[in-house]
């Protein structure tokens with residue numbers, strides 16, 4: 417759950433035809449959801465052997481210093497190019513995503529998973545390329561890389577995973593995450609992998625800003641093709657993006673890593 421929204425910002429960005437369409441879509445949510453569930457049930461699992469191990473490039477390590485100094489970093493060419501191509505070609509069909517439920521986060525989401533869950537994200541087995549990516553993120557190797565990347569003398573563990581895809585009008589109203597205020601958990605970071613997107617301004621690149629109306633922006637990602645924004649969820653800034661401009665879109669995978677000690681105690 418997000419906190420710290422600006423009422424004035426929400427009012428301003430809830431006007432217009434695109435926002436009206438989204439509001440209607442939210443009203444029709446049960447019907448859309450039923451149709452997508454039906455399509456999921458009919459879908460056959462893709463039978464393919466993944467011969468490429470999913471690799472996050474060493475650009476991750478190259479970005480560590482900036483992250484440690486500023487609490488955020490943006491990096492390009494994050495996924496090894498052959499695997500990225502595979503991910504592009506096998507991006508899950510729309511019916512695997514749930515339609516938006518609220519105007520403050522009006523995009524499609526799917527394959528939600530948190531560390532409490534012993535099972536895999538629902539339907540991920542029907543999408544073997546995505547499953548390979550998920551398995552790499554939850555591997556001890558990735559956790560070890562995050563430990564070094566953050567350099568906090570602490571062990572991190574895979575905390576959550578979710579896919580989201582935007583279209584014209586989608587937005588995330590600037591906010592802080594509720595977990596930022598949970599004092600039992602001292603360290604948590606978010607990695608937003610932009611797998612594909614039109615790019616440029618108002619493309620759904622998650623921005624970080626000093627205020628909750630995006631007047632004082634720290635960074636707006638514009639290359640949304642195999643790039644990544646990493647930020648400290650506990651740091652003192654907001655995140656969000658304004659309504660996506662007509663004809664634009666982006667596909668992203670969010671993954672969070674949190675303090676292992678907290679996760680082990682809370683499981």
Ligand SMILES: [Fe+2]
Nearest residue numbers: 418592593655
């Ligand atoms: Fe958030």
